[in-house]
Amino acid sequence: MNQRSFASAFRKNRLGLVGLAGVAIFLLVGLIAPIFVPYPKGYGTEIMVSPSLTHIFGTDGLGLDILSEIIWGARTSIYVSSIAVLLAFAIGVPAGLVSGYFRGVPGSIIDTLIDVFLTLPVLPLIIVIAAVVGSSITNVAVVIGLFSWPSLARVTRNATLRVTEMQFIEAARCLGIKQRVILFKHILIVIAGPILVNLTLIMATSVLSEAGLSFLGLGDPSTWSWGTIIKKAWDAGAIIDTPNPYWWWFTPSISIILYVVCFNLLGNAINDALNPKSRD
């Protein structure tokens, strides 16, 4: 893969650049900003202040600065989605490659496993497991990751099935290239597009899942996440109150939406840039 031609193809995609910029901002905010912004805890003096210069996103029912909560929430989101993606990648991609390439017995066993996992009702199961293993943020991330791999494995398997039939795979076998290299280079490089897109999707949906769990009270109560902020706003009745402290629930919601959209845009742009045929 030529780094320069990939970069130049990527640079032509404006939406992709927007996505990349968004992802970069979230990463930067999540990783660096907590050094400068104090961790919001205890009580503040100014309760439910609307956005102003001192509190750009306003304050919540305890008088804590919502911007700080969002920033610390971004760190949680990145942490959760990174672990979920790593897990899904480590399980899903090899499972999909092996089941797509070797068919036969190992293939159908893995395929059945994927089917079983895909038919399981994920949210109730995550709730049960999160309740059993306890609500640490790492547990939540691992549980989300364990339920994210089947969709990735399915995408990988379908793409692998298609590519394995291609003549260049037979040519590679004929040329004496090792099976491991064929799987993890020749096939993986061709199906990298759909896999990367699926990974960015998992990056996005795992944050949604985490927000959902936190909103249900199954998140880590001692860690700020966007879902936790919305839950606290909901518990305080802020979402239906009049006059409505819109800043309390609006900013975390918009953060989740932006996070999901940016990762999806990035995924699509990567897919386009990886395909040499779409380059000029």
Next chain:
Amino acid sequence: MSTKQEQPFLEAKGLTKHFNVSHKLFSKPVWIHAVDDVSFAVQRGETLGIVGESGSGKSTLARLLLNLIEPNAGSVRFKGVDLFSMTKSKESTFRREMQMVFQDPYASLNPRIKIGEAIAEPIRANRVMDGKSRIEARVAELLEMVGLSADVAHSYPHEFSGGQRQRIGIARALGVSPEFLVCDEVVSALDVSIQSQILNLFAELKEKLGLTYIFISHDFSVIRHVSDHILVMYLGEAVEIAPVDELFQNPAHPYTRALISAIPEPDLDVASEKIILEGDIPSAEAPPRGCRFSTRCYMAREECGIRHAEMASIGENHLVRCSFALG
């Protein structure tokens, strides 16, 4: 060389491959008779042409020869060594000596791998040589050998035409310095004007590198042009095998006669009578009993539907599978 004649360079005996096309768990297997009891020998430096309609088992035969699929029966001996009973370590040396050029130049190159890497990888994988700069020099040499410039190494396959890609496929196969090359329909996906260029390249390379070819095509004029011996296949079986001149002068099998009569004749004065075969090649799932060609044969008699003829010699190096050709 004459002392070596007793041991052919490549010898196939009774090669048979049946595919089960029914994948339902409890249903009866449905067998496709892709290749049935095919035997032939190729001497070093020769070209054997294999000709037949699509569905006659030519490509399956090629894959059997290269050990890409396992046969149900039969053996292939390459330089006296049985290919199907050899150890893994021996198999890797044999990989370097036998290679294949594929049918579809658009599908036989990985679209995401650059030309240079595609050619260099098998050289590295088979430990033909090592050292980055040495391999790079070898890649450049191979590209020039097939008539391309060395700097195409930095491009992707989609930047090339079909003919250029086929040259790249040839360079890749030659990277491991094989002595024996199986060419499976290598020109059928190309424009007629490009076909002759590629065929000339094959002839040139054979001369230069002392290669032995098996050339597979459905196009009899291509096969006639390149071959020393010709094997005619029909529905998975060899029906006739002979040196090229002998085959064109005395075609013995009705199917061979029909194929030869269908070759376009450039000389208008020669009034050739075309034999038009009726119908399609029957399904390989249930090949006709008796002679497999009997359902389309213009000479068929009643007994042809019952008796299955064996390959029999009718002259020097000339074998045919037909009850009447034997006279």
